[in-house]
Amino acid sequence: MGVxxxxxxxxxxxxxxxxxxALAAKPTEA
Structure with a gap:
């Protein structure tokens, strides 16, 4: 369970x- x-x-x-x-790479999509 721990693992x-x-x-x-x-x-x-x-x-x-x-x-x-993703946000940093495509700010237009944000």
């Missing part, structure tokens, strides 16, 4: 980073 929780947290962080990158 699953860790992976889930990592996935959420990755998603946030990806969103940030």
């Amino acid at each position: 699953a929780k860790k992976t889930r947290k990592f996935g959420q962080a990755k998603r946030l980073i990806g969103r940030r990158h």
Whole structure:
């Protein structure tokens, strides 16, 4: 369970980073 929780947290962080990158790369879409 601990590992699953860790992976889930990592996935959420990755998603946030990806969103940030998308906004930075395409400000017109924001």
